[in-house]
Amino acid sequence: MDENNGLAVEQVNIKLTKSMTSSGISNESRLAALWQSLYTENKVSSAQMPESYHIPWYIALMQASAAWVAALFLLVFIIAAAEMNFFRIEGHFIIYIGLGYLGIGLGLYLLASKQIFTQQFAFASCLSGVLGVGWGLYDVVGYGYSVTWYLTMAGILLLLWGLVAHGVAQFVFAFCFGWCLISIAAAKISLLALSPSVLVLIVSVLLLNLNWFGRHYQRGRMMVYAFVLALLNVQSISIFNIYPFFNTSFDPWWPMWWFSLVHVSIIFLIGSFLLVSIYRERQQSLISLSALACFIGLIFISGLSLYMQGLSTAILLILLGHYCNEPWLKGIGIVSALLFVSGYYYSLDITLLLKSNYLAGLGGLLLVARLVMWRLFPANKYAKGAV
Amino acid sequence: MNNIKSQIHSWVEQGYITQLKANELYQQETILPDASSWRSLIANQLLWFGALSLACGIIFFFAYNWQALGRFAKFSLIEVSIVLAIAAFTWCYYRDVSRRPHDQAGIFGATTANGVLMAASLLVGGLLALVGQTYQTGADPWQLFVLWALIILPFAWVAGFDALWLLIVVLINLGLILFFDVFYYGWDIFESNQSLVFILLNLFIYYVFVFMNHKVVGRWRAPILEYFSSILAMGCFTCLSIWSIFDGFTEYGHFGSLSLVVCGYFGHLIFGFFLFRYLLPRVYPLALGGFSLIAVVGAFLIKLMFEGNDFIGSILFIGLYIILASTGLSIWLRTLSREFNTQSMTLALNQGTVGEDHGRK
Numbered sequence: 001m002d003e004n005n006g007l008a009v010e011q012v013n014i015k016l017t018k019s020m021t022s023s024g025i026s027n028e029s030r031l032a033a034l035w036q037s038l039y040t041e042n043k044v045s046s047a048q049m050p051e052s053y054h055i056p057w058y059i060a061l062m063q064a065s066a067a068w069v070a071a072l073f074l075l076v077f078i079i080a081a082a083e084m085n086f087f088r089i090e091g092h093f094i095i096y097i098g099l100g101y102l103g104i105g106l107g108l109y110l111l112a113s114k115q116i117f118t119q120q121f122a123f124a125s126c127l128s129g130v131l132g133v134g135w136g137l138y139d140v141v142g143y144g145y146s147v148t149w150y151l152t153m154a155g156i157l158l159l160l161w162g163l164v165a166h167g168v169a170q171f172v173f174a175f176c177f178g179w180c181l182i183s184i185a186a187a188k189i190s191l192l193a194l195s196p197s198v199l200v201l202i203v204s205v206l207l208l209n210l211n212w213f214g215r216h217y218q219r220g221r222m223m224v225y226a227f228v229l230a231l232l233n234v235q236s237i238s239i240f241n242i243y244p245f246f247n248t249s250f251d252p253w254w255p256m257w258w259f260s261l262v263h264v265s266i267i268f269l270i271g272s273f274l275l276v277s278i279y280r281e282r283q284q285s286l287i288s289l290s291a292l293a294c295f296i297g298l299i300f301i302s303g304l305s306l307y308m309q310g311l312s313t314a315i316l317l318i319l320l321g322h323y324c325n326e327p328w329l330k331g332i333g334i335v336s337a338l339l340f341v342s343g344y345y346y347s348l349d350i351t352l353l354l355k356s357n358y359l360a361g362l363g364g365l366l367l368v369a370r371l372v373m374w375r376l377f378p379a380n381k382y383a384k385g386a387v
Numbered sequence: 388m389n390n391i392k393s394q395i396h397s398w399v400e401q402g403y404i405t406q407l408k409a410n411e412l413y414q415q416e417t418i419l420p421d422a423s424s425w426r427s428l429i430a431n432q433l434l435w436f437g438a439l440s441l442a443c444g445i446i447f448f449f450a451y452n453w454q455a456l457g458r459f460a461k462f463s464l465i466e467v468s469i470v471l472a473i474a475a476f477t478w479c480y481y482r483d484v485s486r487r488p489h490d491q492a493g494i495f496g497a498t499t500a501n502g503v504l505m506a507a508s509l510l511v512g513g514l515l516a517l518v519g520q521t522y523q524t525g526a527d528p529w530q531l532f533v534l535w536a537l538i539i540l541p542f543a544w545v546a547g548f549d550a551l552w553l554l555i556v557v558l559i560n561l562g563l564i565l566f567f568d569v570f571y572y573g574w575d576i577f578e579s580n581q582s583l584v585f586i587l588l589n590l591f592i593y594y595v596f597v598f599m600n601h602k603v604v605g606r607w608r609a610p611i612l613e614y615f616s617s618i619l620a621m622g623c624f625t626c627l628s629i630w631s632i633f634d635g636f637t638e639y640g641h642f643g644s645l646s647l648v649v650c651g652y653f654g655h656l657i658f659g660f661f662l663f664r665y666l667l668p669r670v671y672p673l674a675l676g677g678f679s680l681i682a683v684v685g686a687f688l689i690k691l692m693f694e695g696n697d698f699i700g701s702i703l704f705i706g707l708y709i710i711l712a713s714t715g716l717s718i719w720l721r722t723l724s725r726e727f728n729t730q731s732m733t734l735a736l737n738q739g740t741v742g743e744d745h746g747r748k
C-alpha cells in the first residue's frame with residue numbers, strides 16, 4: 001500500500017516537473033530540487049526553501065529611477081533648509097551634508113532589516129550623499145574636475161559598491177566608478193583611448209571567474225554589466241564622433257592608431273584564450289579544421305575592427321555572453337554590433353561608394369562562410385547535450 | 388540559469404549555505420554550451436550580419452548616387468535584389484516548414500527565412516529612396532516612410548517576426564514626425580494634438596498585439612514591439628499629463644483640452660488596471676502604469692505645494708512621497724508577480740494532466 005502511495009506521489013512529481021518544464025517554469029522546480037538535495041545532504045537545516053527576492057528587471061529599473069529623483073529632492077531639501085535658516089552654503093558644508101546622507105544610507109543598508117522600503121530609502125540617501133559630496137568637492141577644489149575630484153569620488157563609489165548588498169545600487173555605483181576611472185584616464189593622463197582595452201580586460205577576467213566569488217557573486221556580476229555599459233559608452237563617443245561634447249573634460253588621443261591596435265590585440269588574445277578553453281574542455285584538437293576556421297574568423301574580425309571600430313568588442317561580448325550563459329550580455333553584444341556597424345555610415349574617411357563596396361563584399365563573404373560552414377561542419381544528431 | 392545562481396547567492400547572503408558550498412553550486416549550475424549551440428550561434432551571426440551588411444551595402448550604393456550608372460541599371464539592380472531575397476525567403480521558409488513542421492522559431496522568431504526577409508524589407512526602403520532620388524521627390528519625405536511601412540506589412544504578416552514588426556512601427560512613427568515637421572513647423576512633444584496622435588497610435592498597436600497574442604498564441608508574439616510601443620505611448624502620455632498639470636490645467640480654471648488629456652490619462656490607467664490585473668494578468672504594464680502614475684501625482688503635488696508658503700517642507704514631502712510610493716508599488720508588483728506565477732503553474736499542470744489524458748484515450 002505504502003509502496004503504491006510512494007509510486008503515485010512520484011508519478012505526480014514527475015508530471016509536475018514535466019508540465020513546469022514545458023511551460024518554462026523549470027527554474028522554480030530546479031531550485032526546489034536543489035534545495036531538497038542540500039537538505040538531504042544536511043547542508044541546510046530547514047526543508048522549506050526560503051522565499052525568493054527576485055524582482056523583474058523593469059521594476060528594478062523603475063525603482064532606481066524613482067530613487068534618483070527622490071535623492072535630488074532630499075539633497076535640495078537639506079541645502080535649501082540650511083540656506084534659508086542659517087547662512088549661505090559653502091562647499092565644505094555641502095560635503096558634510098553629503099557625508100551625513102552617506103552615513104544614513106550606509107547605516108540603513110548595514111544595520112536595518114532587508115525590507116524594500118529600507119533599501120529604497122537607503123539607496124536614495126546614498127545617492128544624495130554621492131551627489132552632495134561631488135557638488136561640495138567641486139566647489140572646494142575650485143570649480144573644476146581635477147584628479148583629486150575623480151579619485152575621491154572613485155574611492156567613495158568603490159567603497160559603496162563593496163559595502164552595499166543591493167543589486168541595483170551596486171550596478172549604479174559600479175557604473176559611476178567606471179566613469180570616474182575613464183575620466184581620470186582621459187582628463188589627466190590623456191589615455192581615453194586606452195580605457196576600452198582596460199575595461200575589456202576587467203570585464204573578461206571578472207566574468208570568467210564569477211563562479212569563485214561566493215557571497216560576492218552579485219557584486220561581481222553587477223560590476224561586469226556596469227563596466228560593459230561604460231565600455232560601450234566610450235566606444236560610441238569615438239565612433240559617432242561625439243567627443244567634442246566632452247572637450248572640457250577630455251583630451252582624447254583617438255587618432256593614434258596604436259591604441260586601436262592594442263585594443264584589437266587584447267580582444268584577439270581574449271578570444272583566442274576562449275577558443276583554446278572551449279576546445280580543451282571538449283577535448284578536441286586545436287589543429288582541427290573547425291579550430292583553424294575559428295582562428296581565421298577571429299583574425300578577420302580583428303582586422304575588420306581597425307576600420308569598423310567597436311566591432312571586435314561587440315563580437316567578444318556575444319562570445320563571452322554565450323560561453324558564460326549570460327543572455328543579457330549576448331543581447332547587448334548583438335545590439336552594439338549593429339550600432340557600431342551602422343556608425344560606419346558616418347565615417348568621413350572614405351567615400352560612400354567605397355563603404356558600399358566594403359559592406360556588400362563583407363555581407364557576401366559572411367553568407368558564403370555560412371554556406372561553407374554548413375558543408376564543413378554538418379550537424380551531429382548524436383552530440384552530447386552538455387560538457 | 389542566472390536566476391538560479393542569483394537565488395544561490397541570496398541563500399549564501401542569508402547564511403543558509405557556506406561560501407564554499409555556494410561556489411560548488413555555481414560550478415554545478417554552470418552548463419557550458421555544447422557544440423550544436425556554438426554552431427547555431429556562429430551560423431546565426433554569419434547569416435544575420437551577412438544579410439544586413441549586404442542590404443546596407445546596396446542601400447549605401449544608391450545613397451552615393453553614382454552618375455556613371457544609368458537609371459535602368461540602378462532600378463534593375465535593386466529590383467532583382469528584392470526578387471532574389473523574396474525567392475530565398477520562400478525557399479528557406481518552406482524548407483524549414485518541411486524539415487521541422489512543429490518546431491518553434493528561435494528567440495524573437497530569428498530564423499534563416501526571417502533574416503533574408505529582413506534584408507528584403509531594407510531593400511524595399513532602398514528602392515523607394517531611389518525612386519525619390521530619380522524623380523526628384525526627395526529621399527526622406529514622410530510619404531516614403533509610410534509607404535515603406537505599408538509595403539512591408541505583408542512581409543511581417545507572413546513571417547510573424549518581432550524585428551520586422553518593430554521596423555514597421557518605427558517607420559510609421561518616423562513618418563508621423565516628418566509629417567508634423569512639414570505641416571506643423573516641427574514636432575513638439577508638449578503640443579497636445581501631436582502627442583495625442585502618437586499616444587493613440589502606439590497604444591492601438593500595443594493593444595492589438597496584446598489581444599491578438601492572447602487569441603492566437605505564438606503567431607503575434609512580439610515582446611520587443613510591445614515594450615517599444617508601450618514605453619513610447621506611456622512616456623508621451625506621462626509627459627503630456629505633467630505638462631497639462633503645470634501649464635493649462637489650473638491656469639484657465641475651465642475644462643479645456645489639457646484637462647481632457649488628464650481625464651483620458653486616468654481613464655486609460657483604470658482600463659489598463661482592470662485588463663492586466665483580472666483579464667490578461669501581466670506585471671509589466673501594471674508596473675509601467677504605476678510608475679507613470681507616481682510621476683504624474685508627484686508633479687501635481689509639486690504644483691500644489693509650491694504655490695503654498697512651506698517651500699522647504701514641500702521638497703522633503705515630495706522626496707519621501709516618491710520613496711514611499713515606489714516602495715509600495717514594488718511590494719504590490721512583487722506580490723502580483725508571485726500570484727501570476729502560481730496561476731500559470733497551476734494552469735500548466737492542469738494542461739499537462741489534460742494532455743496526458745487525451746494521449747491515453
